[in-house]
Amino acid sequence: MxxxxxxxxxxxxxxxxxxxxxxxxxxxxxxxxxxxxxxxxxxxxxxxxxxxxxxxxxxxxxxxxxxxxxxxxxxxxxxxxxxxxxxxxxRSDALASLMTGLRSIAVAGTHGKTTTTSMLAVALTELALDPSYAIGGDLAGPGTNARHGGGDIFVAEADESDRSFQKYDPEVAIVLNVELDHHANYASMDEIYDSFETFVGKVVPGGTLVITADQPGAVELTSRVRDLSTLKVVTYGDAPAADVRVHKITPRGLSSEVTVVLGGKYLTFTVSVPGSHYAHNAVAALAAGVALGLPAHNLASALGKYTGVKRRLQLKGEEAGVQVIDSYAHHPTEMTADLAAMRGAASEARLLVVFQPHLFSRTQELGTEMGQALALADASVVLDIYPAREDPIPGITSSLIVDAAKAAGADVTAVHDQAEIPDVIAGMAKPGDLVLTMGAGDVTDLGPAILARLAN
Structure with a gap:
């Protein structure tokens, strides 16, 4: 190499x-x-x-x-x-080679990988451990998605979409959730479980699996791997029996105060991004750091230095009293979580969404659920499907989402030409509104154009 x-x-x-x-x-x-x-x-x-x-x-x-x-x-x-x-x-083999000889943390799950990996990278850097990291998004502070550090810890986002996460041999594996996605590569939940089992089975002997105790798919995975004699399992979440139990999450505007019970003691720290799902990501990061032997109190304080990742509820700017925020959410669970987070952070504001579906296969399988998620917004605009690596599937268009949203009572409009979006949003938005550009494609490019149009 x-x-x-x-x-x-x-x-x-x-x-x-x-x-x-x-x-x-x-x-x-x-x-x-x-x-x-x-x-x-x-x-x-x-x-x-x-x-x-x-x-x-x-x-x-x-x-x-x-x-x-x-x-x-x-x-x-x-x-x-x-x-x-x-x-x-x-790519996965190249990343695996970079982790050789280091104490690695691999962060997996259908949602939340980038955020949790980023939280760990920031916290470990704050603790002067000089980690290496490879993340699927740019950190808001350093502005980069990767770094070669001089320390002995490597934090990596582990991608399940093509089973490439099975190449890694981490000391600590985090599983945030297990849901059916990436329909071009997985035909069923059984295939998903088999893939995650293989990933967990690659944890080095004596290593740790940190996994949520709240999400049904993760609970099922836990039941499947608990008998691995070389694996320590640490659960986290709201469940009363969780090893790291979330006692309380208190919204503080665009941040949250989180209290957990760890080792029988209460520990409170700040998460500088809004929403319960981001708070749970931080708790997963805390549990993983403790599994590496780091002091919980120091790690909790360091996690408060995390300020976000580009495209994860990233504020793009404000014009005419309207804030424009960018979200990478493209799966119904992610969409619902981000919309709920913005509702909690600004309950008095109207929430307007510009949503771009990502992949024909995902829309075919989850289009109804995407439309239902959009019902959480006050009004939505839905763009055509962003194909990425896929060829079109006959009969699969964004109208599936629009129809489902309308059936759920949502105020939704289809717009096929992205160039029209700034004018459409300018005609809808009023001072005090929040505009959320949402999706994994090039919808992110619309933020600056919307702000420029609002300024005029």
């Missing part, structure tokens, strides 16, 4: 690995579809970043080609790698 070439180097997961390798002294190169701040950040670390995919981008002396599951077999750089006999390495 001393001269790696990344196909899709600007992606959240790929860029993190590339940054760490560059910081470790590797000669990093790669390509991406378009220019971005991530590409500029990689160039600042010495990486050669090409825009557009072309066989000529791949240097003949590259020692490996790193790909994610999103890269298609006919990508010209991948084809060229085969011609040159350059080894192809999956």
């Amino acid at each position: 001393d001269r790696p070439h990344f196909i899709g180097i600007g992606g959240a997961g790929m860029s993190g690995i590339a940054k760490i390798l560059a910081q470790r002294g590797a000669k990093v190169a790669g390509s991406d579809a378009r220019e971005s701040g991530t590409a500029d950040a990689l160039r600042a670390l010495g990486a050669a970043v090409h825009i557009g995919h072309d066989a000529a981008n791949l240097a003949a002396d590259a020692t490996s080609v790193v790909v994610s599951s999103a890269i298609r077999a006919d990508n010209p750089e991948l084809v060229r790698a085969a011609e040159l006999g350059i080894p192809v390495v999956h």
